[in-house]
Amino acid sequence: MPAVNTASLPDIVFMLLFFFMVATVMRQNTLKIDNNLPFADQVEKLDKKDLVMYIYAGKPSSNYKQYGTEAKIQLNDNFADVNEIASFIAAERASKREELIPFLTTALKVDSDANMGLIGDIKQELRKVNALKINYTTKKGSVFGRD
Numbered sequence: 763m764p765a766v767n768t769a770s771l772p773d774i775v776f777m778l779l780f781f782f783m784v785a786t787v788m789r790q791n792t793l794k795i796d797n798n799l800p801f802a803d804q805v806e807k808l809d810k811k812d813l814v815m816y817i818y819a820g821k822p823s824s825n826y827k828q829y830g831t832e833a834k835i836q837l838n839d840n841f842a843d844v845n846e847i848a849s850f851i852a853a854e855r856a857s858k859r860e861e862l863i864p865f866l867t868t869a870l871k872v873d874s875d876a877n878m879g880l881i882g883d884i885k886q887e888l889r890k891v892n893a894l895k896i897n898y899t900t901k902k903g904s905v906f907g908r909d
Contacts, residue, residue, distance in 0.1 A: 794834075796875075813867060815867070822841075837850045867895045
């Protein structure tokens with residue numbers, strides 16, 4: 763009985779490896795805050811995720827209770843203060859091509875229990891750096907919970 767021909771086996775393995783490398787999505791940020799998004803009934807999906815800068819706000823999650831119970835801002839993977847938003851926006855703009863900068867959107871992923879004073883402070887800092895294209899990230903559903 764002849765042996766099994768395994769000449770094409772490396773080709774198949776590399777094809778599968780390439781497929782999984784292309785199809786896998788890596789998580790961008792590790793959330794250190796509770797992020798229970800509010801509901802909205804009229805939502806739109808953002809087209810180009812690579813042109814979005816995310817600012818997270820909410821109370822620290824159970825793993826990060828040593829940072830207190832007040833709502834905090836998270837930029838990328840670190841907690842930040844309101845005055846660090848300008849440098850975050852500048853760094854994000856610097857990482858993009860110049861022709862894409864006018865299309866950048868700042869997405870606020872804010873916990874539904876967050877203090878609106880913090881949101882107002884974030885928006886003031888965004889105005890200072892002329893980041894006026896803002897998106898509020900929500901979950902789809904009825905605002906009043908009558909779905």
